[in-house]
Every structure is written in structure tokens, then in C-alpha cells.
Amino acid sequence: MLAMALSEMPRNAGSSAAARAHACESCTARSISICGAIRAEDLGRLAAARAHQHVAAGETFLHEGEAATHFFNIIDGAVKVFKLMPDGRRQITGFLFAGDLLGLAFNDSYTYSAEAITSVKICRFPRRQLERLLDEFPKMERRLLAIASNELAAAQEQMMLLGRKTAHERIASFVLSLARRAERFGGDGRSVQLPMTRTDIADYLGITTETASRVFTSLKKRGYIELEAAGRVHLADRDTLEELAAGFE
Amino acid sequence: MLAMALSEMPRNAGSSAAARAHACESCTARSISICGAIRAEDLGRLAAARAHQHVAAGETFLHEGEAATHFFNIIDGAVKVFKLMPDGRRQITGFLFAGDLLGLAFNDSYTYSAEAITSVKICRFPRRQLERLLDEFPKMERRLLAIASNELAAAQEQMMLLGRKTAHERIASFVLSLARRAERFGGDGRSVQLPMTRTDIADYLGITTETASRVFTSLKKRGYIELEAAGRVHLADRDTLEELAAGFE
């Protein structure tokens, strides 16, 4: 089961394909991530089958256990992917943003749920369509494999975080990973937008809301970050944050 | 970066390819996992490039950060894959056994290290060879994609464990996952072999050696498991273990 941040791709992987023009004009430029791997005129079949969809903030549009009939391309907004335990404990396994793929599974049913954080625009494709497409365009398959490979490396990094890092190191790692992502999309990396709540962040980092909040204040008091309005975080001392995140005590 | 337990594959995925005879006769039957995806006569090229290798227990044969020049097929023995922090904290991201693939990366360098737990027999291939092969045999690529997809689902399950489960739930989940694996290879699922140390188990589950040990004794006292000789664990009350692992309190 793949729920992947296409944007996590390094620049070198599949860049030639991504650089090519694409025909998915009604999706934003970011959907080049999926469309770039196949030729424009061949995209017709996929385009014909796709359906655009709006999801309101807070709505769960993909449920763990349900039949995996479609896969999605996030066009705009922020999404959280999570798993639940019977007593309500939640682990968020990833945040997805514009350009990311979701639900690309080779299982019969989804192994996680997905909920819109902000209002979200998504592009939905039937899974069967994708499989037929993969047969015809091996380039796309190679690209997906590279993406999955990168996702797996990111997952292992997250295991390191969840298994061994302190609360301070987790928050520092989290803020920095968002900063790096922003940089790849032209941001200056000096400040980050946090569209998700403290509870979401906590459930992603394996801590509680209270601890997340306390650590943010602690990092602010130490002068590493500044908490601006509307969920923006300014990285005042990025070098120290990097050291903290990496575990240099 | 892929380090994957091929044996984690569900029966349905790529079964037709796996069922076919293969030419990798000097690797054990389990290496069918990788060889099964391409035709026997076409395997010659890979076979010519491969090199068998013996690794002694305790030896680290793959180092995080080194150039990713090869990928490996574990033929026999047990391997741990891990990441280290500067101060020595360790997170084991997976245990690999006979038939599993390792080091299938699309990055320039490995993002983790691998150490032999027992004496290990591995089959080493140059990465370039693989990439050429993928071009010619899309079936193999599809198979790898399915494998990666499954690995990703397993990684998310592990995130749930590391982020939200109690020590008891972690140990129960761990023992059960090994039991399920043993069942897939013809075991009766009533008892499991643990080739790794308590410290390895702890570093895999995000706890300490002492806690791992305490929980094992606790589960024994409750009558859920029995600790036999030579690292064997008997699952005395599997149903309760399943409930514990899933988080029904």
C-alpha cells in the first residue's frame, strides 16, 4: 500500500520524464509528478477516467479496511493519513500535500484512513485504469518504484524518530522536514506553515498534545524558533535545530 | 531505498511468476522470490554477475552512507537492518531472513546499515545489472513495486507500534509477526524461534533490553507464552496475545 509524498523525490530521479510537458491541464502544475512519466497524448485514457473531487476540512474520504478501488492525486490542500487502534489511539503515518499520491495499493483494501486537514481538491482515478496503464508505460512503473523506494527510506527515518528520539528531537525533526519540503517548492526555508493542529503533530510524532505544546514553547524560550500568527513557525536558529534533530546533545 | 522482506508478500501477488521454475539453482529454493519474476534462460546475465558470500555472525557487511553499488539476496541466516544516532542510540528497522532482498536502492548511497545476526549466506548482485534487467523484464519491475508496496504497509504498521503501543503490546505484536512468518513457511505457528538478542528486539521495538526482558517474564507469568531453550518461544495463549497486540485492553 502506497501513500506517498511525490514531492519527497530527489531532483535526479526521473527528472527527464518530469521535465516533459504534460496534458493534465486541469490539475495544477504539481500533478506533473504523476502525469510526467507518460506521454501527453497517452494520458487521454487516464484523463477520461479521472474525476475531480472536493473534500471539506475534517472529512475522512478514505477509510481503512474499505475496498481499494481508487487512487488519488492531491491537487490542493493538506491531508493526514492515519491508523487507529480499537480504543482510539491514533498514529498519523504521514501528511500529504499538493502533488502527492495516495492509495496506490496492490492490496485489496486500504490499510489506513485519510482525512482532509484543510479544504482539499483531489483527482481520483480507478485503480484498474492504472494497472492497465502500467502495462503500457514501463517508464511510469519505474518512476513509481523510485517513489516507493524513497518513501521507504523516509519511513525508516520516521521509525528512528518514533523509536529513539526525545520529544524535543521529534519536534525539531518535524519542523525541519517541513522546512526542507518548503525549500524544494521555492520557499526560503526560514519559516514554515503548519496547517495541522498540535494534536495532529503529536499523533504524527508519537507524543501527546500537551507535550507537543510544551516543547514548542520550550524551543521558543531557547530562541530556536518563533511562533508567528496563523500557524507559521520561524526558524530562528536553524543550525542548532539541525543538531538537535540529529541527536547531537 | 528498499530493504524488504520478500517473504512478507501475500500469496496472491505475483504468484504466477513465482510459481514458474527458476534457474538460480545454487541459491536455495527461497531465492525464487527474486528469480521467479523473470524467465529462467534470461537469468543468465544476472547469474553471471552474482557472487556468493559468507558473512560471520556479528559482522556489519553494509554501512549507512556508503555508495550503494550492490544489492543482496539473503540465502540463509538472519540479518538486522538498522540506523544509528551520533550518541549510539540505535533503531533496528527490520529483520531479514532467507529469501529477503536487501539494498535495492534508487539512491546513491545506503541509508542504513546491515549486520549478520547468525552466520549468513548472501548472494550479491551489482546494481547496474539490475537496472538493465528491469528495462528488459517489466514483470520483475511490477513484482518489485508490489513488494515495495507491501513493505510500506508493514512500515506503517511498525510506526503505529513505535508511536502508540505499550511495551506489552509491542512484544506481543513482535512475537506474533514472527509466528505468522513461520506459518507462511510451513511452521505450525505454535512456537517461534528468536535468533536475535533481547537488545536487538528492544532496539527494534523502541524499548530497552531490561524492559523487553521484564515483559517477556511478565507474559510468561500470565501464562500467555512459555520460554523454551535456545531462544524458542511457545505461544500458549495465542488468542489473548492477538488481543493484546491489537490493543484491546
Added chain:
DNA sequence: CGACGGTTTGAGTCCGGTCAATTGTCGTGG
């Protein structure tokens, strides 16, 4: 303005970590 959801802060608790000592296991060699 008041209601509501999210955030912050405080006080007290506890699970799992730390430190330390003991016991068990196994291979080696006298």
C-alpha cells in the same frame, strides 16, 4: 458578546528508563 475548538500551562502520577548487581548460557581449553 458568548460559544467553541484549539492551545497553553500547571500539578501530580506512572510507565519505562537508568544504574547496578546477579544469574544463566555457551564455547574454549586445561
Added chain:
DNA sequence: CCACGACAATTGACCGGACTCAAACCGTCG
């Protein structure tokens, strides 16, 4: 065969970082 050493596992006493429970605070929106 047993003594020895090295390492793994267990057990105990204590500690502390993160959790729990609870209250106050804040921004937004009807």
C-alpha cells in the same frame, strides 16, 4: 569433565521524561 571467561538475560531499586487530569487562555466566528 570441569573451570573459566565473555556475553546475554534477568532482577532489583530508583529516577525522570512524558502522560494524565484539569484549568485557564486565546482566536475565530456566528
